[in-house]
Amino acid sequence: MSSIDRSDPVILGHVLAEHRDLFNLMLCVRSSFAAAGGLTPDRRAAVLASLHHLRDHLCDHFNQEEEGGFLEESVARMPRLSAAVRSILCQHPALLAELDRVIADLESAPADAASWTRADHAFEMFSAHMTAHERSENAVVQEGYNEDLGLME
């Protein structure tokens, strides 16, 4: 695709860096779930710490996106993206609530193997939803800035 309007490398670099950070934080949660050994209080605390870290970061990330920036700019450049951006932003509360449920379940449930497996599975579901969300954002930015960023896998 030819580029009519060159992208702003600062904004685009920022989007990619933010999404990579989130991906890495999700990987940290996954590896703490997958760490070898029995279900010890330390292991449970490590998973919860990584979940809270991700939650804080995600909340800041969503706030930034909602306050303006690359999504708003994509719509300004290409108004037909407005419905897609509205629907992307509407997903934020549900994603945060989904992560909050994983945290709350793990904090309130007894430290048994069943609750651990349930939380692990619920986090995998959250990760899939989050990955789909970020892909939609990357696609909007790619289209809005009319630039092949190599974001789509």
Ligand SMILES: [Fe+2]
């Ligand atoms: Fe988002």
Ligand SMILES: [Fe+2]
């Ligand atoms: Fe995002």
